[in-house]
Amino acid sequence: MPAGRILYAGLRDDTLALLQQRLADAVLEPLAPGQSVGDGPLLRQYDLLLLGPAMEMPIRVAQEAYAVDKLLSVLLLAEASLHEKLKQALLFSPFVGPTVQSASVAVGARLAPIVEDAVQRTVQRRSFAKLKSISLSGLQFEPQVVAKVRADFSTKVLEEAPMGAVLVSGAGTVASINRYALELFGRPETQVLGTALSQQFPAAVRPALEAFLHDGYLGAPKQLFAVPWPAGTLYLEVSVTAIDTPVTGEYHLVMLNDTTATVLAQQQAQADVQALQRANADLDNFIYSASHDLKAPISNIEGLLTALREELAAPATAATEVPPLLELMQGAVERFKRTIDHLTDLTKLQKVHLQPADVVDLAAVVEDVRLDLLAQLQATAARLDVDLAQAPTLSFSPKNLRSVVYNLLSNALKYHHPDRAPHVWLRSYPADVCHVLEVQDNGLGLDAGQQAKLFGLFQRLHDHVEGSGVGLYMVRKIMENAGGRVEVASRVGEGSTFRVYFPREPY
Numbered sequence: 001m002p003a004g005r006i007l008y009a010g011l012r013d014d015t016l017a018l019l020q021q022r023l024a025d026a027v028l029e030p031l032a033p034g035q036s037v038g039d040g041p042l043l044r045q046y047d048l049l050l051l052g053p054a055m056e057m058p059i060r061v062a063q064e065a066y067a068v069d070k071l072l073s074v075l076l077l078a079e080a081s082l083h084e085k086l087k088q089a090l091l092f093s094p095f096v097g098p099t100v101q102s103a104s105v106a107v108g109a110r111l112a113p114i115v116e117d118a119v120q121r122t123v124q125r126r127s128f129a130k131l132k133s134i135s136l137s138g139l140q141f142e143p144q145v146v147a148k149v150r151a152d153f154s155t156k157v158l159e160e161a162p163m164g165a166v167l168v169s170g171a172g173t174v175a176s177i178n179r180y181a182l183e184l185f186g187r188p189e190t191q192v193l194g195t196a197l198s199q200q201f202p203a204a205v206r207p208a209l210e211a212f213l214h215d216g217y218l219g220a221p222k223q224l225f226a227v228p229w230p231a232g233t234l235y236l237e238v239s240v241t242a243i244d245t246p247v248t249g250e251y252h253l254v255m256l257n258d259t260t261a262t263v264l265a266q267q268q269a270q271a272d273v274q275a276l277q278r279a280n281a282d283l284d285n286f287i288y289s290a291s292h293d294l295k296a297p298i299s300n301i302e303g304l305l306t307a308l309r310e311e312l313a314a315p316a317t318a319a320t321e322v323p324p325l326l327e328l329m330q331g332a333v334e335r336f337k338r339t340i341d342h343l344t345d346l347t348k349l350q351k352v353h354l355q356p357a358d359v360v361d362l363a364a365v366v367e368d369v370r371l372d373l374l375a376q377l378q379a380t381a382a383r384l385d386v387d388l389a390q391a392p393t394l395s396f397s398p399k400n401l402r403s404v405v406y407n408l409l410s411n412a413l414k415y416h417h418p419d420r421a422p423h424v425w426l427r428s429y430p431a432d433v434c435h436v437l438e439v440q441d442n443g444l445g446l447d448a449g450q451q452a453k454l455f456g457l458f459q460r461l462h463d464h465v466e467g468s469g470v471g472l473y474m475v476r477k478i479m480e481n482a483g484g485r486v487e488v489a490s491r492v493g494e495g496s497t498f499r500v501y502f503p504r505e506p507y
Helices: 013-022 058-068 080-091 105-140 143-151 153-160 179-185 203-214 260-311 314-318 322-346 349-354 362-372 374-379 398-414 448-453 471-481
Strands: 005-009 027-030 048-051 073-078 100-104 164-169 174-177 222-229 232-245 249-258 358-361 383-387 393-396 423-431 434-441 485-491 495-503
Touching (some): 013 027, 013 105, 048 058, 048 105, 058 073, 058 080, 073 080, 073 105, 080 105, 105 249, 105 260, 164 179, 179 249, 203 222, 203 232, 260 322, 358 362, 362 374, 362 383, 362 398, 374 398, 393 398, 393 495, 398 423, 398 495, 448 485
Parallel strands (some): 383 423
Antiparallel strands (some): 164 174, 164 249, 423 434, 434 495, 485 495
16 A cells, blocks of 8 residues: 555654554654644645544544545544544534544554555545546547547556456446456456456355445445455455446446455454453452452451440450450451442442533532541641632533542542641643643652552552552543543652543534
8 A cells, every 4th residue: 555644633642653653654744833724735745634632623623624625534533432422423523524534542553554544545535536537538539539548448547546446337247447456356357357247256245246236336335345255354345436428328437445454453453342341341240249248247247246345244345455456356347348348339430431421510529528528627637728710610420520539639638748737739720622630739749659559459558547549540540431531740758749631522
């Protein structure tokens, strides 16, 4: 395939590096500041317009590009959590056509063949448009001139197409065929000319192919066929355009596009997703079963502990050794119960992205959490400063937003510095294509090694404070499932600043 020139905007650094590595022969050029995709001469220099996740209002940009060049492939990349939503928006957008498509950056290395396919489709469409214009220009010529053009069709024009091209007569026989198609069929031209095109295919697909070539293309001019080929299944995209003029008579131009690499990449990506879903389901079932099975013995231990308190004689209860031991046992039971509750909460993380988003009053959420933490605020003489003026609302799941705020504020109080009262600042503000919620404290702080482990499951970095190591993991998963992220900046002995990035609507 041709190397291709790609114009891009809004790509993440890791995605750009991946494409530069995998598409070594391609030319990737950024959209310069001030340049507009509505500039037709600019777009026609390129074979693909690539819009990344950081591009604001990507569908509107795609609409502008499609308005000036309907042959140019436009590929919109989105985070995994927003991909399906973006696909639906494209499907119902009245101002874009089939040249505008979307893909998820979650496919990783398999993004390269998808990009290659989009580049090749632009080249094919432009070649096809050239072929069609040349074919239809026969209206200007005398019949003998048209006959000469037809005689030279495959050797001079059709050979330029980077895909199979076959000129089929009204009777369904091959009148002309290019080299690409001949190599695809593995037959010399003499064995193909004058035969039915469907006869070049295995018997298993002939009926469906004949129906499509006869009149099926009128309903949908393009169809994908899975062709059993000697080397394996070939995924062939077949498109048909009628060429019917008083001079040339009735002909059809049939284009054969080998999309096997792209289809296999998509199938592998889907298989990976299904495998991950199965693994997540197995993990959910294990956690649920383990939590359920552990509750019964813990309840029995708690009941025995209560009975022991009641059965102990008064002198024994009054002994100095017994009450502390009973309290330690009760504390161990309470910690065990909290751990089980956290395990149960983990099973819900796979579904948090299904929580409906709503416009949430951030001040109301913070006040609700403040009341829950009031005892800790008073016990530590903490000061909480809240500034939400720049972004008073967020579009997010109310339940998940409360969980994020609660975990960040409770940690700021829990890990306060022993030599000073906690001072916590909570701010919100807009930034580029996202909203930022920031929680800053003057607590213990973290070194670089601790920061690297902070958001892992069951990671506890301070043993002198009660904790399960689940809270910040849940914050990270909630944000990742919603297409956002959480970051931390910290200095030992000075405090930490957590920044949570909430994605805005991409269109």
